[in-house]
Amino acid sequence: MHIVICIKQVPDSAQIRVHPVTNTIMRQGVPTIINPYDLFALEEALKLRDVHGGEVTVLTMGPPMAEDSLRKALGYGADRAVLLTDRYFAGSDTLATSFALSQAIAKIGETFGRPDIVFTGKQTIDGDTAQVGPGIAKRLDLSQLTYVAKIASIDLDTREIEVARRAEGGTQLLKSRLPCLITMLEDTNEIRRGSLQQALCAARRQVVKWTAADAGIDDLTRCGLRGSPTVVKRVFAPTARAERAAQIDTAERGLQDIADELIADILTRRPALEHELAFNSGT
Amino acid sequence: MSTASQTTPRIAPGRAGVKKELPDHFKDYRHVWVFLELERGNVHPVSFELLGEGRKLADKLEVQLAGVVLGPPGEMVEDAVAEAFAYGADLVYIVDAPPLADYRNEPFAKALTDLVNTHKPEILLLGATTLGRDLAGSVATTLQTGLTADCTELDVDSDGSLAATRPTFGGSLLCTIYTLNYRPQMATVRPRVMPMPQRVDKPVGRVMRHKLSLVEDDIVTKVLGFLPDNQSAMANLAYADVVVAGGLGLGAAENLQLVKNLARAIGAEHGCSRPLVQKGWMPADRQIGQTGKTIRPKLYIAAGISGAIQHRVGVEGADLIVAINTDPNAPIFEFAHLGIVTDAIRFLPALTEAFTRRLSPHSRDKLAS
Numbered sequence: 001m002h003i004v005i006c007i008k009q010v011p012d013s014a015q016i017r018v019h020p021v022t023n024t025i026m027r028q029g030v031p032t033i034i035n036p037y038d039l040f041a042l043e044e045a046l047k048l049r050d051v052h053g054g055e056v057t058v059l060t061m062g063p064p065m066a067e068d069s070l071r072k073a074l075g076y077g078a079d080r081a082v083l084l085t086d087r088y089f090a091g092s093d094t095l096a097t098s099f100a101l102s103q104a105i106a107k108i109g110e111t112f113g114r115p116d117i118v119f120t121g122k123q124t125i126d127g128d129t130a131q132v133g134p135g136i137a138k139r140l141d142l143s144q145l146t147y148v149a150k151i152a153s154i155d156l157d158t159r160e161i162e163v164a165r166r167a168e169g170g171t172q173l174l175k176s177r178l179p180c181l182i183t184m185l186e187d188t189n190e191i192r193r194g195s196l197q198q199a200l201c202a203a204r205r206q207v208v209k210w211t212a213a214d215a216g217i218d219d220l221t222r223c224g225l226r227g228s229p230t231v232v233k234r235v236f237a238p239t240a241r242a243e244r245a246a247q248i249d250t251a252e253r254g255l256q257d258i259a260d261e262l263i264a265d266i267l268t269r270r271p272a273l274e275h276e277l278a279f280n281s282g283t
Numbered sequence: 284m285s286t287a288s289q290t291t292p293r294i295a296p297g298r299a300g301v302k303k304e305l306p307d308h309f310k311d312y313r314h315v316w317v318f319l320e321l322e323r324g325n326v327h328p329v330s331f332e333l334l335g336e337g338r339k340l341a342d343k344l345e346v347q348l349a350g351v352v353l354g355p356p357g358e359m360v361e362d363a364v365a366e367a368f369a370y371g372a373d374l375v376y377i378v379d380a381p382p383l384a385d386y387r388n389e390p391f392a393k394a395l396t397d398l399v400n401t402h403k404p405e406i407l408l409l410g411a412t413t414l415g416r417d418l419a420g421s422v423a424t425t426l427q428t429g430l431t432a433d434c435t436e437l438d439v440d441s442d443g444s445l446a447a448t449r450p451t452f453g454g455s456l457l458c459t460i461y462t463l464n465y466r467p468q469m470a471t472v473r474p475r476v477m478p479m480p481q482r483v484d485k486p487v488g489r490v491m492r493h494k495l496s497l498v499e500d501d502i503v504t505k506v507l508g509f510l511p512d513n514q515s516a517m518a519n520l521a522y523a524d525v526v527v528a529g530g531l532g533l534g535a536a537e538n539l540q541l542v543k544n545l546a547r548a549i550g551a552e553h554g555c556s557r558p559l560v561q562k563g564w565m566p567a568d569r570q571i572g573q574t575g576k577t578i579r580p581k582l583y584i585a586a587g588i589s590g591a592i593q594h595r596v597g598v599e600g601a602d603l604i605v606a607i608n609t610d611p612n613a614p615i616f617e618f619a620h621l622g623i624v625t626d627a628i629r630f631l632p633a634l635t636e637a638f639t640r641r642l643s644p645h646s647r648d649k650l651a652s
Contacts, residue, residue: 143504147413167414168412248622262623265621270603276581277642279550
């Protein structure tokens with residue numbers, strides 16, 4: 001079976017700093033990583049290949065440097081990597097991104113065989129929108145299975161798939177049909193480390209590089225900023241509250257003293273809480 | 284909003300970046316819609332929060348507020364309609380059909396897309412729940428319109444455009460996003476970001492009923508079952524009145540017990556900031572912040588949490604925020620109401636003890652007398 005997985009190279013958000021004066025993002029020197037949620041999807045794809053055979057193609061849209069992330073994915077054991085890169089994609093919102101990726105997936109299907117499953121992570125850690133997966137599913141007319149915690153079974157003969165999906169208040173068990181798009185939940189898999197040999201091989205492997213034209217996209221007005229219905233008008237830092245927190249004095253006092261003062265302060269500000277806390281504590 | 288446009292040159296606008304005269308086929312898009320999410324017989328509270336916010340937007344635009352209810356024929360849908368009116372809807376669109384008994388993307392996306400194409404809302408709001416995000420992404424793609432995820436603030440601009448504000452860059456800054464030349468303007472909002480509006484029983488409003496344009500046989504995905512969460516094991520953080528949370532300042536996973544002890548002593552829910560989930564110290568459903576749960580408790584105690592904006596947007600709605608942190612320059616002191624510069628690991632046990640003393644039946648009797 002052929003599995004396509006979409007990954008994204010993202011800045012390691014834990015290391016992003018905001019310039020204290022200009023309030024702009026300081027991107028210099030911020031390392032990039034594969035979006036962590038995508039790694040769960042990649043692991044799931046590799047596991048399915050282990051069981052059912054076939055190939056895993058990893059796809060990303062991004063600047064030329066996104067090739068690094070694809071090489072890492074090859075190092076984990078993916079069979080093929082495709083980098084969709086073109087200046088026309090710059091500034092894509094989720095609608096334009098799902099358009100470009102779906103076109104590339106269609107082209108991958110023509111070139112390397114039609115995918116049975118397209119995977120994405122449940123969301124990215126930079127955009128956090130969770131919209132690109134559903135966008136791809138809709139455009140390629142794949143059945144859409146989001147927030148999948150577990151793939152229970154796949155039958156390649158009947159083309160049926162059963163999954164457990166995270167829903168509000170519980171877990172939904174669904175049966176659907178291949179081909180489908182799955183967005184994968186976190187914590188589903190222990191992520192494999194590729195072997196040293198795989199990593200060395202990955203460094204020499206070829207990454208397929210496609211421009212918009214290579215991916216068969218002829219309508220460039222649907223890409224990048226021009227193809228994005230949403231527009232970012234303003235980026236700003238949140239305004240500070242007029243007053244900083246009132247400080248409880250901790251100098252030369254016992255912890256119990258401080259704790260008593262804090263509680264008195266809380267209950268002076270919110271007298272109604274006294275009853276509620278006493279009631280809830282059930283003492 | 285001249286101030287907004289003055290700050291824009293950093294971002295080169297594309298075709299969508301400049302507001303043009305709306306194309307003719309979008310001109311009759313009016314009214315504000317809120318999708319009401321039915322969750323196993325009940326309306327998800329986020330839908331009421333959105334009706335409250337939708338009411339404000341509709342009043343500013345001087346248009347009507349409509350609810351959308353999709354579900355199986357019967358009481359469940361009728362109850363949801365009554366609730367929609369009670370929380371401010373002027374009218375409710377209903378699609379009730381057996382295939383809508385359980386959520387599946389296909390029939391729900393079809394029903395909502397058809398409704399939009401028929402009745403043309405200017406603004407469409409959904410909760411940023413697993414259901415809402417699954418549905419909104421497909422509907423926006425089919426309609427080829429803009430969708431802004433996980434907004435923390437919604438407003439109507441002087442020219443009537445929806446200004447949707449959300450955290451960006453992994454939560455370090457906020458940005459305001461517009462969908463200027465496409466309709467509807469779509470946004471999702473996380474539970475608890477908006478306050479719950481006042482419920483007012485009012486006479487039934489207008490109801491518009493529609494048919495679902497597909498039947499069960501057309502639907503590829505089938506529901507095999509549903510395993511409800513074990514309620515006692517599930518954190519009900521979003522709707523808790525009192526929350527205690529720990530952050531990296533606690534130093535080690537075992538110190539989270541101090542947070543749990545305090546929470547138990549005052550009948551609170553406990554939670555944590557994002558890094559602790561990433562370290563595997565606490566399960567993801569206890570995470571508070573933009574990518575976790577948004578909370579609006581009456582009292583929030585943050586222990587050893589520095590207060591990055593990721594966390595801030597998740598707790599800003601709390602009535603009273605108490606911060607305990609060793610670093611006097613921690614950003615949390617910028618938005619907390621009460622601060623203590625001290626080591627949470629030492630202070631939490633003392634606070635737990637002091638609360639227990641204060642809340643003991645003996646002191647309560649004293650209070651009563």
